[in-house]
Amino acid sequence: MLPESHVAEHFANIQVQRQAARLGMWTFLATEILLFGGLFAAYAEYRSLFHEAFLLGARHLDAIMAAVETVVLITGSFAVVMALHYAKSSRAGMARLCLLAAAATGFVFLALHGVEYFHHFKEGALPGKYYSFAELRVTGISLFFALYFLMTGLHSLHVLVGAGVLVWLARRALSGQFSGQHYHPVELGGLYWHLVDLIWIFLFPLLYLV
Amino acid sequence: MSPSAAEAIFPEHHYLNAGTTARSWLLTTDHKRIGLMYMIAVLVSLLLGGIFALLLRFEHLTPGPTYIDAITYNRLFTLHGVIMVWFFLIPSIPSIFGNFFIPIMVGAKDVAFPRLNLASFYIYMFGAAFTLWGMIHGGADTGWTFYTPYSTTTTTVVIPILLGIFILGFSTILTGINFIVTIHTMRGPGLTWMRLPLFVWAIYGTSIIQVLATPVLGLTLLLIAVEHAFGFGLFDPARGGDPILFQHLFWFYSHPAVYIMILPAMGVISETVSAAARKNIFGYRAVAYSSLGIAFVGFFTWGHHMFVAGQSVFDAGAFGVLSMFVGIFTSIKVFTWVGTLYRGAIRFTTPFAYICGFLYFLVFGGMTGIAVATVSLDVHWHDTYFVVAHFHFIMVGAALMGFLAALHYWFPKMFGRLYHEGWGLVAATLIILGFNATFIPQFLLGNMGMPRRYYNYPERFQTLHVASTAGSTLLFFGFVIIFIYLALALKYGRVAGRNPWGSRGFEWDTPSPPPTHNFEQLPVFTHGPHEYQEVPEVSRVA
Numbered sequence A: 001m002l003p004e005s006h007v008a009e010h011f012a013n014i015q016v017q018r019q020a021a022r023l024g025m026w027t028f029l030a031t032e033i034l035l036f037g038g039l040f041a042a043y044a045e046y047r048s049l050f051h052e053a054f055l056l057g058a059r060h061l062d063a064i065m066a067a068v069e070t071v072v073l074i075t076g077s078f079a080v081v082m083a084l085h086y087a088k089s090s091r092a093g094m095a096r097l098c099l100l101a102a103a104a105t106g107f108v109f110l111a112l113h114g115v116e117y118f119h120h121f122k123e124g125a126l127p128g129k130y131y132s133f134a135e136l137r138v139t140g141i142s143l144f145f146a147l148y149f150l151m152t153g154l155h156s157l158h159v160l161v162g163a164g165v166l167v168w169l170a171r172r173a174l175s176g177q178f179s180g181q182h183y184h185p186v187e188l189g190g191l192y193w194h195l196v197d198l199i200w201i202f203l204f205p206l207l208y209l210v
Numbered sequence B: 001m002s003p004s005a006a007e008a009i010f011p012e013h014h015y016l017n018a019g020t021t022a023r024s025w026l027l028t029t030d031h032k033r034i035g036l037m038y039m040i041a042v043l044v045s046l047l048l049g050g051i052f053a054l055l056l057r058f059e060h061l062t063p064g065p066t067y068i069d070a071i072t073y074n075r076l077f078t079l080h081g082v083i084m085v086w087f088f089l090i091p092s093i094p095s096i097f098g099n100f101f102i103p104i105m106v107g108a109k110d111v112a113f114p115r116l117n118l119a120s121f122y123i124y125m126f127g128a129a130f131t132l133w134g135m136i137h138g139g140a141d142t143g144w145t146f147y148t149p150y151s152t153t154t155t156t157v158v159i160p161i162l163l164g165i166f167i168l169g170f171s172t173i174l175t176g177i178n179f180i181v182t183i184h185t186m187r188g189p190g191l192t193w194m195r196l197p198l199f200v201w202a203i204y205g206t207s208i209i210q211v212l213a214t215p216v217l218g219l220t221l222l223l224i225a226v227e228h229a230f231g232f233g234l235f236d237p238a239r240g241g242d243p244i245l246f247q248h249l250f251w252f253y254s255h256p257a258v259y260i261m262i263l264p265a266m267g268v269i270s271e272t273v274s275a276a277a278r279k280n281i282f283g284y285r286a287v288a289y290s291s292l293g294i295a296f297v298g299f300f301t302w303g304h305h306m307f308v309a310g311q312s313v314f315d316a317g318a319f320g321v322l323s324m325f326v327g328i329f330t331s332i333k334v335f336t337w338v339g340t341l342y343r344g345a346i347r348f349t350t351p352f353a354y355i356c357g358f359l360y361f362l363v364f365g366g367m368t369g370i371a372v373a374t375v376s377l378d379v380h381w382h383d384t385y386f387v388v389a390h391f392h393f394i395m396v397g398a399a400l401m402g403f404l405a406a407l408h409y410w411f412p413k414m415f416g417r418l419y420h421e422g423w424g425l426v427a428a429t430l431i432i433l434g435f436n437a438t439f440i441p442q443f444l445l446g447n448m449g450m451p452r453r454y455y456n457y458p459e460r461f462q463t464l465h466v467a468s469t470a471g472s473t474l475l476f477f478g479f480v481i482i483f484i485y486l487a488l489a490l491k492y493g494r495v496a497g498r499n500p501w502g503s504r505g506f507e508w509d510t511p512s513p514p515p516t517h518n519f520e521q522l523p524v525f526t527h528g529p530h531e532y533q534e535v536p537e538v539s540r541v542a
Helices: A014-049 A051-060 A063-088 A092-123 A141-174 A184-209 B022-026 B031-059 B070-106 B114-136 B159-185 B198-230 B243-277 B284-300 B313-341 B350-373 B375-381 B385-415 B421-448 B459-492
Strands: none
Touching (some): A014 A051, A014 A184, A014 B198, A014 B243, A051 A184, A063 A184, A141 A184, B031 B070, B031 B114, B031 B385, B031 B459, B070 B198, B070 B385, B114 B159, B198 B243, B243 B284, B243 B313, B243 B350, B243 B385, B284 B313, B313 B375, B350 B375, B350 B421, B421 B459
């Protein structure tokens, strides 16, 4: 049996509480997808309007760097899965290590993206009226960069939040709060992290490759 | 089944006196107290939005300037729209009555995430504070729709108002998630989906819309704010941007939002109509599924706001036809309500007066909705008072009737006391007449060519404008009367007892007002919520 403290008073039992938390998280993830959905819609429209600009823009972005970032994020997702595994088998130290590793991949991702942003700032490949990159002058190119910054910016914000959540979970893991009976905070945090990952899996080809 | 006076006892311990300090209210996680705090906030919003509406109507007493200038007029109608849509209509029924009654109806002690529930209230207040700050510093003049490119170039204070609504969106989303999870996971023993009260079904449909549509609005408003602040050119034709894209994104939320307003009202009517007629609801499944049908189809009709905005003729036709599907689901509901009333033992109480008002506004507003969904007709009516009158009939008139029906039907449960029935009927009459007197002239004005949001108008329209203003004054007095007799009833009203309506709804099985954890003992559900016929007990052997 589980210590009473894990079950909130208004739930009948731990199963109901767990099911509620899981459903709540999945519903929240649906809202996140819809949040990005608006930007994907904008991308679809402007890509069809300014096909050439989007091709040239994508070619100008650093696909190798983005590939590295992708690998980093996927490694993070793997670490989260392992953290869940260790949390379930009550190995607090390993769970904490994996959670911290996953959070670290998030920060590495942000740093790499920062390098990319810095590069674009320097050359003037910026959204809207700030666009001043002389080598690439074609109608709609500033829109491409507007979308690039908005989409990756919003995603990076999510990476930051997700990494914060992972660090918080790592702290809780160390104080031995998770066990084979009580691991769903790790599961829920992990779900969020996977979504952040998944959004990048769509952003990467759309912005850098096609 | 009707309770005798001897039964009407006011419980000694209940959620209202469970703690009397300010802290016990402000930091409560009790869904009933949160519902009440929402009620205060939402009613203040209604008052504010109503005052703005009256100021607008009085300006229209004479053509040309009456007592305010054009820019003030523009700011007033923007704030009227923003406040009424986002701070009154959208949170009204779900956040007040949904919060209060969903857990009780499903037999739970609270919503699934009580702390998130409290957070959503404070997020609402924070968003409201932002918007208020923007209003005090001048307010925006874009209309509540924030159409680009005007909204990205106006010099009025548009950003705080956009951010206020953006923040408010999180409150809507959290409330929606809470309800979905509560309804899925916390139903009491014996409460199958097909035994859920129809109000719960309606709130379930509403929550789905809230959760799926609101993020798109959030993003869209954020993009407008970014455009206004930095000029990324996303909606700026000079940089290749497309203003129509904004309209698509905006209406992808804002059309379903109409169903966020009307679906809960439909749920209230399903509850009250069965209690008023003292009869089983006619076609339970049809009502339940049509709520989901409206929630679903509502997502595919947004293009009917853009018939003259440059979308293709094919798209316009498709959106027109899709919009009419909403009419089908709505009429299924109307027929089942009327079928429920047919040969019922109707008592003409205040909630029943609002049921009648609701049916009238829904059918009239709905039929004009079918009319404006017809592309060829809409070209003439687009952006005129006809559209204004149409959407006020349906999303204000009908939603308001639902809100007031809920307020009067559940007031005895929430506060344990009865209001004065006679004054209730007087106020209902005033409000229904006043609403008609306000907006029927506007239908006529719109058909004659009066464009919406115009400060000035030709002299021949004056009679109808004056009639409309007179109607809005009547409407206002109706609300004043409601406020007075409800406030008096809080202290001096007769004790209501557990079930003053003799309703079969689950919420009436618990004391009025309910105890902190809703029940004296957790309920076990053995019948549906609208079953008035006693089941013949033939199978029971003595």
